[in-house]
Amino acid sequence: MVTRENQIKPPATGDAKAYSDLRSDMVALHRATLSLFSDLSLEGVLRRVIHAARELSDARYAALGIPDNEGGLETFITLGLARDEIDHIDHQPRGDGLIGEMMRTGQSIRVPEINDHPLSVGFPAGHPPMRSFLGVPIAAYGRPLGQIYLTDKLNADEFSLEDQRLIEMLAAHAAAAIENARLYQKVLENENELSDRNEELGLMYSLATAVSSAMDLDKLLEVMLQRVMKLFHAGAGEIFLLEEQEGVYQKAIHLGDAPQSFWDVDRFRLGEGLIGMVAQEASPRWTTDLNSDSDYLRKSVLQSGFKTLVGVPLTAPGKVTGVLTLAFRTERVIQEQEQGLLGAVGAGVGIAVENARLYRQARRVAVLEERERIGMDLHDGVIQSIFATGLTLEYARLDVQERAPEAADRIGKAISGLNKSIRDIRSYILDLQPSRISTDDLPKALERLTREFKANTLIETDLMIEPEAVRRLNGSIAADLFHISQEALANIAKHAKATRTWITVRETSEGTVTLQVIDNGQGFEMESAPELLGHGLSNMGERARLFGGELAVVSSPGEGTTITVRIPSEPVN
Amino acid sequence: MVGTNILSIERSQQFVNAAKLYIIDEHPGVRAALVERLGRAANLTVIGHGGDVDTVMTEIRGGKPDIVLLEVKRKDGMGLEILRQLAALPRAPRLAVLTSYPTSWEEQAAIRAGADCYLLKDIDSEELIKTIANLPISA
Numbered sequence: 119m120v121t122r123e124n125q126i127k128p129p130a131t132g133d134a135k136a137y138s139d140l141r142s143d144m145v146a147l148h149r150a151t152l153s154l155f156s157d158l159s160l161e162g163v164l165r166r167v168i169h170a171a172r173e174l175s176d177a178r179y180a181a182l183g184i185p186d187n188e189g190g191l192e193t194f195i196t197l198g199l200a201r202d203e204i205d206h207i208d209h210q211p212r213g214d215g216l217i218g219e220m221m222r223t224g225q226s227i228r229v230p231e232i233n234d235h236p237l238s239v240g241f242p243a244g245h246p247p248m249r250s251f252l253g254v255p256i257a258a259y260g261r262p263l264g265q266i267y268l269t270d271k272l273n274a275d276e277f278s279l280e281d282q283r284l285i286e287m288l289a290a291h292a293a294a295a296i297e298n299a300r301l302y303q304k305v306l307e308n309e310n311e312l313s314d315r316n317e318e319l320g321l322m323y324s325l326a327t328a329v330s331s332a333m334d335l336d337k338l339l340e341v342m343l344q345r346v347m348k349l350f351h352a353g354a355g356e357i358f359l360l361e362e363q364e365g366v367y368q369k370a371i372h373l374g375d376a377p378q379s380f381w382d383v384d385r386f387r388l389g390e391g392l393i394g395m396v397a398q399e400a401s402p403r404w405t406t407d408l409n410s411d412s413d414y415l416r417k418s419v420l421q422s423g424f425k426t427l428v429g430v431p432l433t434a435p436g437k438v439t440g441v442l443t444l445a446f447r448t449e450r451v452i453q454e455q456e457q458g459l460l461g462a463v464g465a466g467v468g469i470a471v472e473n474a475r476l477y478r479q480a481r482r483v484a485v486l487e488e489r490e491r492i493g494m495d496l497h498d499g500v501i502q503s504i505f506a507t508g509l510t511l512e513y514a515r516l517d518v519q520e521r522a523p524e525a526a527d528r529i530g531k532a533i534s535g536l537n538k539s540i541r542d543i544r545s546y547i548l549d550l551q552p553s554r555i556s557t558d559d560l561p562k563a564l565e566r567l568t569r570e571f572k573a574n575t576l577i578e579t580d581l582m583i584e585p586e587a588v589r590r591l592n593g594s595i596a597a598d599l600f601h602i603s604q605e606a607l608a609n610i611a612k613h614a615k616a617t618r619t620w621i622t623v624r625e626t627s628e629g630t631v632t633l634q635v636i637d638n639g640q641g642f643e644m645e646s647a648p649e650l651l652g653h654g655l656s657n658m659g660e661r662a663r664l665f666g667g668e669l670a671v672v673s674s675p676g677e678g679t680t681i682t683v684r685i686p687s688e689p690v691n
Numbered sequence: 692m693v694g695t696n697i698l699s700i701e702r703s704q705q706f707v708n709a710a711k712l713y714i715i716d717e718h719p720g721v722r723a724a725l726v727e728r729l730g731r732a733a734n735l736t737v738i739g740h741g742g743d744v745d746t747v748m749t750e751i752r753g754g755k756p757d758i759v760l761l762e763v764k765r766k767d768g769m770g771l772e773i774l775r776q777l778a779a780l781p782r783a784p785r786l787a788v789l790t791s792y793p794t795s796w797e798e799q800a801a802i803r804a805g806a807d808c809y810l811l812k813d814i815d816s817e818e819l820i821k822t823i824a825n826l827p828i829s830a
Contacts, residue, residue: 498718498766
């Protein structure tokens, strides 16, 4: 429904034709205005403004200038000039003459002959001749945003006042559209910044979760470095870690498209080179002058086009546990806000590294303690008694030597036997050392174990190992698996009254390797398991828990016992 | 305190310049067997033995042995500490560790704490006597 207010009133003195012209002008303006807002890029909006202006005013040429803040023009777009005509023009308008006057006054200028205007400075050399001129400023809230220039009115000697009013209305809409496009630009930038922020938050979050997880140190370093490199768009990165020998930093990982390493050496002392300086000062350093600031730097790093190197200290309370370096192919300047982020990243990775280290240490201590306990038991209970008995025998041998040489001989044999027992027990204690078994040795170690078990117990034993499954295992848990198998077999020998056992190591699902020790013995009531199996079972569970696996025992009277250990394994690559 | 726990042995058999030996081990059976066997050696005089930390420190301060033979593996974990305290004595005795089974960290720690040698409890007392009697006298 059209109301009277929505309609354009005919001019009081005008005739039907004037009214119709005005009406079609308004329709054209309306259409042009709508089109301005259909484009959100600033460049697109400016193009649309200049097209609409030329069409609405019937000009041969149209142009649009955006002022810089020093009285000149930052952008100047033209319409109607051919490519080669533009090429012939000596220089862009400089913002003096009529353009300068419009900037000063903020008013439109309309003249039939440009060169006749008292303020005209004429055209630059090579400029095609132009006569009639209409210039209209674009402004928002009194702030100049640009200017529309129209020249050579078609089919008339000069632009009319109506033309001027129409273009001024267009300019008002153009101002809104330009502001709109600029705001949109800003929103986009903010959004980018926001997504950068999100990525930063994501990194900090992943650091925080890594701190609380018991991740393997090497894996942890790789994940951290990858994330930091991605966040800063670095071409390559490295992490150096503090050695147990204080004051020495050793390369732990290198990622990215640079040569194997940035440096000629893999170790830096405190204060030595970029790594040592960052560690000493406990604050980030960067250099964009790799040529002159390149102690220990490999020539190949420069040759492969790297220009900037950033070193970040990895900090834990009271010490610098490592140094993270990032390399960039550009001359990268670190923004103030990025410095804060680098510091936070350094603290996050530092704590995660320290945590992983402590975890590893705790694990080592736990295993050591167990070994120590068993060693002490054997020392106390067995070796000491044998040794004392042996010494007494030696004394006796000295006594009987002269009187009964044969008795001395027999005593001598008894002493040799005792010495052999002591040596066996010693090697048993030393065999408790878990680091001596790697994944490569595991199948052999288990074969030896089952062979000995069979020989000692006469229980039929089958061993089935998938080589592929063993390869997927993390090297450090091979010893744990061996000891769990050992404990399980010892339990079977002591309690099960079995005639057969089965040991299997298989990949049971993606990312899980399973060790099973099964016997066909008498089994037991699950409720009484703790008392029955005692220390052995809790030891096995503890070992499994330490490497992130889980142990399950299933048994019932007369049905045998199955011990299952599920081990997280490395994915297929 | 001198002489309280000193075992009486047949001194007539000893050389005048035999080295004075003190034995530390928590295991009474081991101590008795060592005292008996090493006491028979012409170049050693066993002047005492003990297991408890306070007792042995007191007796060693009083008896001033030339050599102390000790087991570092102890239930109270004081083995290395005893070594350190003995090494810190004025005119410290030569210190021979005699232990059930070897571990590399313990051997290193014992040597650092002042031990002159780290020996294993093998039933070969002649070799043991030869080794400890010939320990070079420290400066």
